[in-house]
Amino acid sequence: MEKKLTLICDKCKVNLTLANVHFSYLDHNFRHKVLRCPECGQVYLSEELVAKMKEVEATFEDK
Ligand SMILES: [Zn+2]
Structure with a gap:
């Protein structure tokens, strides 16, 4: 599929439209390509990005 x-x-x-957006999350900074509305700036959080955030979260909790 x-x-x-x-x-x-x-x-x-x-x-x-696909945009390279800079994220700051739990003291971690990373860039990720996300789909964003050129009109209102609404960002579509893909499953991939949610997974990335969980990854960051896990790293954060390990410390
Ligand atoms: Zn919009």
Whole structure:
């Protein structure tokens, strides 16, 4: 099954665009490509990104 990469913003009805967004989470900084609405800036959190955040969380808890 191929994942559909194009998503549409519910609010603006425009295609989300891929953006390299800088995240700061639990004192960790990382960049991640996410789909973002060019109109309202709404970011779509992919499963991949959620997994990454959990990873960061786990690292944080280990210390
Ligand atoms: Zn939007």
